[in-house]
Amino acid sequence: MADYRKITEEPSLHDALETCSVTELLHKMNAEDRKVPEAVGQCIPAITRLVEALEPRFLSGGRLFYIGAGTSGRLGILDASEIPPTYGMPHDRVIGLIAGGDRAIRKAVEHAEDDTRQAWKDLQAFDIGENDTVVGIAASGTTPYVLGGIRAAREQGLLTAGITNNPGSPLAAAAEIPIEVEVGPEFITGSTRMKCGTSQKLVLNMISTALMVRIGRVQGNKMVHMQLSNNKLIDRGTRYLMESLGLNYEAAGSALQQYGSVQKALEALGKKRG
Structure with missing residues (x-):
C-alpha cells in the first residue's frame, strides 16, 4: 500500500x-x-x-x-x-x-x-x-x-x-x-x-x-450473572439484592446462598412478591 x-x-x-x-x-x-x-x-x-x-x-x-x-x-x-x-x-x-x-x-x-x-x-x-x-x-x-x-x-x-x-x-x-x-x-x-x-x-x-x-447479562447497571467466586463478589451480590428487593444484609445473603446467583434470586423472590 x-x-x-x-x-x-x-x-x-x-x-x-x-x-x-x-x-x-x-x-x-x-x-x-x-x-x-x-x-x-x-x-x-x-x-x-x-x-x-x-x-x-x-x-x-x-x-x-x-x-x-x-x-x-x-x-x-x-x-x-x-x-x-x-x-x-x-x-x-x-x-x-x-x-x-x-x-x-x-x-x-x-x-x-x-x-x-x-x-x-x-x-x-x-x-x-x-x-x-x-x-x-x-x-x-x-x-x-x-x-x-x-x-x-x-x-x-x-x-x-x-x-x-x-x-x-x-x-x-x-x-x-x-x-x-x-x-x-x-x-x-x-x-x-x-x-x-x-x-x-x-x-x-x-x-x-x-x-x-x-444479550441480557446486565440488569439495570448490575452484573447479575457474575460468578460468586470470592468474598468480595458475594458481598457485592448481597448488596445488589438488598438494593433491589429491600432486604437486610442477612436476608439478602441467605437468598444469594439459596439461589446461587443474583439473577436467580431476583427472579424467584420477585415472583413471590408479585
Missing part, C-alpha cells in the same frame, strides 16, 4: 527524556494519554457496527475470537478471560488467541507473529463456524499472524473486524469492519504498549461490555 503511513512508528513529540525529572516525565505521559479516549470516541460508529452485527451471531451460539501478537494478543486474552467471572458466561464463548500460544502470554516467542497461516490453524482447532466472529488486534495493522487469520476468516464468510492504530493499514483493508484508532506517535517512539495498548483495551472493553448488556 503505497500511501500507507505508519503513525505508530513516527518520532515521539517529546525528546531529551533522559534530562527530565520524574514529575516532568509523568506529566508528559499523562498529556499524551489524554488523547486516547478522544481517539477512541471517533471510532464509535465502527464499534457500533461490529456489536450490532455480532449480537445476533452470538445469540445463535456463535463465539467471539480475538487474535493478536505481543501486547495486542495479551490484551485480547485479558478481555476474554474476564467475561466468565464478570458475566457468568462459559469460558468457550469469548476466546483470546496469541501468536506463539499460551507461553507467549508471559514471554515473547521469537518470530511467532510472522507466520501468516498459524492464526487460522489456531482458530480451526476450535471448529470455527459461520456464526463466529474474529477480531484481529494489531497496532501496526501489518502483523502477519493477524492478517492471515482475518483474511482466512473473511474468506470463509465469518464476521471480521480489525483494531489498529494506523489508518489505511492492510488490516483495515482485510477486515469487514475496520476500527482505526489514531492516537498519534507514542511517548517512547514505537512503544505501542503505551497509547496504542490503552486504546485497544478501551475498545475491547466497549465491544464485550456492550455485547454482554445487549
